[in-house]
Amino acid sequence: MNLLNVVSIKALGFFALLVAVIAAVLQYLENCKPTYQGIHYGMAHDMNKLQEDLRQKNKTCFILGASGETGQLLLKEIIERKLFSKITLIGRRQLTFEDTSIENLVQEVVDFEKLDEYAAAFQGHDVGYCCLGTTKAKAGAEGFVRVDHDYVLKSAELAKAGGCSHFNLESSKGADKTSGFLYLQVKGQVEADIELLDFERYSIFRPAVLMVDRQESRPTEWFARKLLGPFSSLFPTAMSIPIQSVIRAMVTNTLIPAGGKVEILENKSIYDLGKALEK
Numbered sequence: 001m002n003l004l005n006v007v008s009i010k011a012l013g014f015f016a017l018l019v020a021v022i023a024a025v026l027q028y029l030e031n032c033k034p035t036y037q038g039i040h041y042g043m044a045h046d047m048n049k050l051q052e053d054l055r056q057k058n059k060t061c062f063i064l065g066a067s068g069e070t071g072q073l074l075l076k077e078i079i080e081r082k083l084f085s086k087i088t089l090i091g092r093r094q095l096t097f098e099d100t101s102i103e104n105l106v107q108e109v110v111d112f113e114k115l116d117e118y119a120a121a122f123q124g125h126d127v128g129y130c131c132l133g134t135t136k137a138k139a140g141a142e143g144f145v146r147v148d149h150d151y152v153l154k155s156a157e158l159a160k161a162g163g164c165s166h167f168n169l170e171s172s173k174g175a176d177k178t179s180g181f182l183y184l185q186v187k188g189q190v191e192a193d194i195e196l197l198d199f200e201r202y203s204i205f206r207p208a209v210l211m212v213d214r215q216e217s218r219p220t221e222w223f224a225r226k227l228l229g230p231f232s233s234l235f236p237t238a239m240s241i242p243i244q245s246v247i248r249a250m251v252t253n254t255l256i257p258a259g260g261k262v263e264i265l266e267n268k269s270i271y272d273l274g275k276a277l278e279k
């Protein structure tokens, strides 16, 4: 083994150790955050009964971003559990499903640049889930703000006007309208702007990096997932979260009583809440 190899092995070892230490510190800080009280409701309740109760209420929901990674898994979970009497997918394109026998599924194809013309699509839903979003790399800074702020806020406004009482927003860990980082600033700003709409119940989910085998190629996220992968089993909520935890937390939170008019679920709370629905 030559000197160069020894040096690179040592450097790799040091790097892995550094990431592990950072992950441990972040996990510790995450654990120090106050736990969302809904978890206790979630654990105490009989989830099967809560699901049956919701089915009996014949509620309807819509999903924004059902073609995305979170949206499509959320849709699958909701369909499998037969929680709503009608599910409306609101998106920019028609989706096709292998299973053509899915009942009570409606698709509304809208032009997000002219959302006011599609107000009818947002009418009459009890619960709304927003998993819409793009990236700066994909859409540029302006395009990112347009989607992650303007489209999301306008959709929330139309949903509120259309009678939606429980709006669920998939935001991001670190969302902060005063942040110097565009991504976190936009996420924080849209969270705050939607709060002003005064939904009867407003749930904000702030997941860290989603652990998912993304269909679309995103090199930065791919690299982050590869790097975080080995540590995520040791420190599951330090820097990442399995996407299934986010889906199940969203569903569980829909089933349990509100933990407040505005609920902010940080990464650790999402992870814990998701466990309540594990099969």
Ligand SMILES: NC(=O)c1ccc[n+]([C@@H]2O[C@H](COP(=O)([O-])OP(=O)(O)OC[C@H]3O[C@@H](n4cnc5c(N)ncnc54)[C@H](OP(=O)(O)O)[C@@H]3O)[C@@H](O)[C@H]2O)c1
Pocket (backbone or CB within 6 Å): 064, 065, 066, 067, 068, 069, 070, 071, 091, 092, 093, 112, 131, 132, 133, 134, 147, 148, 170, 171, 172, 173, 206, 207, 208, 209, 210, 211, 221
């Ligand atoms: N990825 C992560 O690690 C991570 C971590 C924390 C939070 N989040 C946030 O969580 C949310 C969901 O993330 P995800 O990774 O599940 O999303 P995703 O897979 O990228 O899906 C995004 C959804 O938004 C739609 N969309 C994108 N650009 C659009 C546009 N210009 N007009 C209309 N619709 C558009 C997509 O529709 P098409 O299929 O038609 O493109 C898709 O349905 C996002 O807000 C994201 O910022 C993500």
